[in-house]
Amino acid sequence: MRRSIATVSLSGTLEEKLSAAAEVGFDGVEIFENDLIASPLAPREIRALAGELGLTIDLYQPFRDFEGVDDTRLAANLRRAEAKFALMVELGVDTLLVCSNATPSAIGDDARSATQLRALAETAEPYGVRVAYEALAWGSHVSTYGHSWRIVEAADHPSLGVCLDSFHILSRDDDPAGIRDIPAEKIFFLQLADAPRMDMNVLQWSRHHRCFPGQGGFDLTAFTDHVIAAGYRGPLSLEVFNDVFRASDPDRTAADALRSLSALEDAVARTREAPEQGGGAASPDAGNASVRLKRLPDLVPAEGLGFVEVAADDPASARTRAVLSALGFAHTRDHRSKPVELWEHGRTRILLNSADPRLGHTWSGDAAVTALGVDVADPEQVAARAERLSAPALSRRRDPSEARLRAVAAPDGTAVFLCPPGSAGGADWTEDFSAPAVDHRREGAPTPITGIDHIGLHQPFDHFDEASLFYQALFGLSPSENTDLASPDGLVRSRVLTRPGPEPGPRIALNVSVLGRGPQADAAGGAQHIALACDDIVAVARAMAAAGEPPIRVSDNYYDDLAARTGLSPARCELMRGLGLLYDSDGAGEFLHLYSPLLDGRLFFEVVQRIDGYEGYGAVNTHVRMAAHRAERRAEHRAERGA
The missing domain is CATH 3.20.20.150 (Divalent-metal-dependent TIM barrel enzymes)
Incomplete structure (x- = not known):
């Protein structure tokens, strides 16, 4: 039509x-x-x-x-x-x-x-x-x-x-x-x-x-x-x-x-x-030849995240390496033609990019998520669908011997790479990381990280709905209802996109400063983060502290309120207080999570443990995290002025 x-x-x-x-x-x-x-x-x-x-x-x-x-x-x-x-x-x-x-x-x-x-x-x-x-x-x-x-x-x-x-x-x-x-x-x-x-x-x-x-x-x-x-x-x-x-x-x-x-x-x-x-009842004129509706190439659902790329220049790159190491990641290999390091924890992969401008990514200079590797069964069909959806393909500098990964640009400039089957098992794009790793605190202490739980991406004020539609139409993700979060610097709106069904695929949280107040408000909204899943968050917190990169400190008032409004035992509350863990429940399951300090004022890591089918994201605690990160940022600014 x-x-x-x-x-x-x-x-x-x-x-x-x-x-x-x-x-x-x-x-x-x-x-x-x-x-x-x-x-x-x-x-x-x-x-x-x-x-x-x-x-x-x-x-x-x-x-x-x-x-x-x-x-x-x-x-x-x-x-x-x-x-x-x-x-x-x-x-x-x-x-x-x-x-x-x-x-x-x-x-x-x-x-x-x-x-x-x-x-x-x-x-x-x-x-x-x-x-x-x-x-x-x-x-x-x-x-x-x-x-x-x-x-x-x-x-x-x-x-x-x-x-x-x-x-x-x-x-x-x-x-x-x-x-x-x-x-x-x-x-x-x-x-x-x-x-x-x-x-x-x-x-x-x-x-x-x-x-x-x-x-x-x-x-x-x-x-x-x-x-x-x-x-x-x-x-x-x-x-x-x-x-x-x-x-x-x-x-x-x-x-x-x-x-x-x-x-x-x-x-x-x-x-x-x-x-x-094999579906349900048809419309009365479903066979009417005069109805000419344009079809897109069949949707290929996103199966998961093969990798997340972080761009960070010094000194943020050094701090990113330290936090990754504290989380149990190891710097295993380097890309043979690009300034990109591969950090692995089992089959969980983070790429650290020293921000070579030839890669074609939109990057502001702060540490930030600049690319996602999305696992899909048929990258060529997804690329064809993207073209029909006005999602521009990204041109990339690539040596002839390197993996031919198709990539498209999300509305905020994030590069979305389409990873073929088998790449999670070490084939295809991972083979491009063949250079021996330069030793940057290569081995972290063992931690029970099990994968990437979700990604938080801040959106420019006028791209929020556009980005939501992009991930829905291209990968079949479904949006949650908006959640408004009260930041110390203003209201932040969040929407999570997941794949319906027992296997959720990638979870992508889109965040936006409601009043569009600019870079400072954007950073204060904490919109760029990588949330890692684990099955023992206490062990992760202790490993981070032992490595000299403990989770952010959470106010004592939070734990006093937590004890008053929940049935948690005093001993459990004190354990969480000492480790910087936050808590939520949805009536059926429980959720424990922690946050790293900010890296270069914008990016942070979250670690989450979902218990008994909890499906949320701990939104009740987000304002606590925002306040803690804001206090940390202000302290750094005061120290810089004093210096």
């Missing part, structure tokens, strides 16, 4: 918005009236520009507060509409979006509204324009799609139909199944938007918090399937009001938008094909 986007979804001038939409591959646009009014180009020039860019103009919007008015206001509204119809002819667009009246003076009389909308359609007909009537979720009297359809049906004019907007329907928890009963020829337009579930005024929710499909809490796959089952064959169009998108690079936002539509269209196609693959 054709793909379109409303210009209100992008930042910039109208000309910049059209260029961004065309560059990533959209077929058409909805022109938002404010964008046209602010443009120095005449309507015919905008039409010509869109044509040069390969875009159709699919909708002009919005026309507000037309129906449910007295006769005097109706006459004025029809004059206003006729001017818009003439403009639309110049613009080359044949469909006008008319919103249900949302003014306090609107008259709640369906017969009157039907008569007035018929008059509007009759006025539009000579101009070759259609009128798509949309029920606003906050409309004074018409706020549901079923109500808007009844009025359109009563008006009974070929130039009048409905516009279906997923936000207006799903934000009211309205059942979209009834869409299937609307005749196909009467569904003039479809607008798609997702949104996080929020308990707030629906108008404010709509104007500020919409997002692209897959980034919120609505089931847009089922919604879109209902519309297609009704016979709709027009464009899939995005209309997203979002404060972040309005301030972001329009090219990035357009790419994110198209990725969301690609993933949605693929999901709908697979839903409709499910019976052929």
Whole structure:
């Protein structure tokens, strides 16, 4: 199906918005009236520009507060509409979006509204324009799609139909199944938007918090399937009001938008094909050849993390080596052509990169996670899927004899390497690490580390939802609900992506400073960390202390409160106090974790022990960690000033 986007979804001038939409591959646009009014180009020039860019103009919007008015206001509204119809002819667009009246003076009389909308359609007909009537979720009297359809049906004019907007329907928890009963020829337009579930005024929710499909809490796959089952064959169009998108690079936002539509269209196609693959009941027209939904290459689930790469320049690299050694890692080998060290603990691998700029990674100079090695069964298919999802491939300097690892760039610049089967067992990319290791405290004391539990990646303020969709669409990871964490430097929002099922695959926690306060707030949010799993955290803590790299100190107040609010024995609380361990439980299992000091003000390690199926991440303790790291950072700054 054709793909379109409303210009209100992008930042910039109208000309910049059209260029961004065309560059990533959209077929058409909805022109938002404010964008046209602010443009120095005449309507015919905008039409010509869109044509040069390969875009159709699919909708002009919005026309507000037309129906449910007295006769005097109706006459004025029809004059206003006729001017818009003439403009639309110049613009080359044949469909006008008319919103249900949302003014306090609107008259709640369906017969009157039907008569007035018929008059509007009759006025539009000579101009070759259609009128798509949309029920606003906050409309004074018409706020549901079923109500808007009844009025359109009563008006009974070929130039009048409905516009279906997923936000207006799903934000009211309205059942979209009834869409299937609307005749196909009467569904003039479809607008798609997702949104996080929020308990707030629906108008404010709509104007500020919409997002692209897959980034919120609505089931847009089922919604879109209902519309297609009704016979709709027009464009899939995005209309997203979002404060972040309005301030972001329009090219990035357009790419994110198209990725969301690609993933949605693929999901709908697979839903409709499910019976052929042994699934459930098909949509009534699943075999209709006129339904042309674009499929992506099949999803290849992420199986785990083959490695995590840390970039650290001196002195952070020396501190990173010391902490890795204290955690029981050994520096085993060096890359034969790149300044990268391989640190191993059993089959758990950390790469330490001395930040050679030729590797093509985005790196700020602080110690940070710069690359992930994701284990997948078919890297070539994942790479093909990534290309269709507007995820750019990373070019890499590689000697001919080295492993040919495909890599793509995540929205925050993290390099995501696609590791083939067998690499975890020592084949493929690990063979590139053939140089003898330079001795950097090579052997750590034995510790019961068992693997990588999860990764915490800080996201730039305007990439949070984009990154979430990237990992969902590319690897089949599912997002948790957002968790807001109170940092001493401001609110941090966290969302964890995992693979559903008994084997979770990689766990990736995305973190963002809610107010986007810049690098200092970002670091204070503690967004870059590697969490290592173990089966005896007491032994790990003792080994770290013995190696001179003990976990961060946790306040005595924490343990006093822990003793008061839990049934833990005094002896166990004192053991945790002495070792810097934190505790959580979810009613079934328990969670013990500790944190390393900050490395160069940004990166830290976490060690976790999950007991009896605990599935969380110890969020109840995050503010304690943030406060401890902040105190550590301030102490270092005071020492530097004193020096």
